Amino acid sequence: MTNASGQPGVPVPVYLDTASSEPLHPAARAALLAAIDQGYADPRRLHRPARSARLLLDNAREVVADCLGVRADEVTFTASGTDAVHRGLLGLLAGRTRVGSKLVHSAVEHSAVLYAAAWAETVRAVPVPVDPLGRVAVDDLVAAASDPGVAVAAVQSANHEVGTLQPVAEIAAALPDVPLFVDACASAGRLPLPQGWAAAAASAHKWGGPAGVGLLLVRKGARWRNPFPRDDRIDERGAGFENVPAALGAAAALQAVVAERDEVNARQSALIDAVRTAAAAIPDTEVVGDPTDRLPHLVTFSCLYVDGEALVHALDRRGFGVASGSACTASTLTPSHVLEAMGALTHGNVRVSLSRDTSAAETEAFLSVLPGVVREIRAEVGL
């Protein structure tokens, strides 16, 4: 990583927020730069520059399909992960209007799922509670999805805030004749795609591709209807002019990440174990999410009596960039619905997520300042 401060004597910030956005993978940078000069034309046209762009786009699609174990014609490049979620989920719902309008989903889905359901005025969302680790029970989800009028079930592959993996394949196997939408944004590339979805979504900047590239996956034969205005592009499930260079960069990053993941995941998982242990040792601090059946690269914990925003700022001043699900600020008045659904402490919350090259020295440096920062903030309120 580069020294973003650019000043001598100012430490290089340690970026521990890759679950929000992973730095660009070197493989993505190389592919992106090469494709910028080659992939500018409209891939639908018949001239040579267009054929070149089309070749790059088709290549990106093939690579992505191969990495994810899907068919190339099941892959659509979208404008973002959120766009892919909207299209995937609403498209499945649109294909099932004759059956019903209920969407059964885990209570800890990403807000993109919740907002999409709220936007579709005819859709009635039925949240299914999770356990204290943030996991939805197979039986609960399947029972809710077995009610009459259920059009679609939505379950994430893993939770983006606390890392807990969801039993997607088991749910898919036990579901009645209800299509399953899987938001795989938090895990795609890092872990194999779970089986059993009718549509799924992923986001390139979460695995080290460029931002502005999402993946919509629609299973061959799934009943999916475009919920938005159509467009005359190569792929009828998308809209707008394809960002060909970014799609190629996303594909190159995905290929590299899949190739490296056994080694990277093991290394990250061990570092996260160390962070979990050290955070749990801070008085009145609760580490949330499943300790083992989880994403390799992230952990969330909450510290009693601490303002989450103050904690993020204090850590930033010491050179560590982390995220928080707390709402202890005047601007966002609702706490994380994920922590709420788990019954976890919503204030004093910090999410730490590692990049592919985060070192043990960096997590140790973070852990060496964390207890003192928490102590100082508590001292300010006399606790």
Add this chain to the structure above:
Amino acid sequence: MELDCRDLLCPMPIIELARHLSDVEVGRLLAVVARDVAARTDVPAWCRMRGQEYVGEDTADDGAPRYVVRRLS
């Protein structure tokens, strides 16, 4: 005993709860009145983490949510 935290944002209602726990005898009730929605999750979470009993939620006279805790230690 009732703590008026109506106009306090999180985590202040929980901080007030911790400060005033010792104002009641072991076995007695302490209530926090808080409009901040985080209190609905954080009062039970505080009870779990601090080994106190969360009794439940009702409403204060003015309709504001009121969270009741029993001091166990």
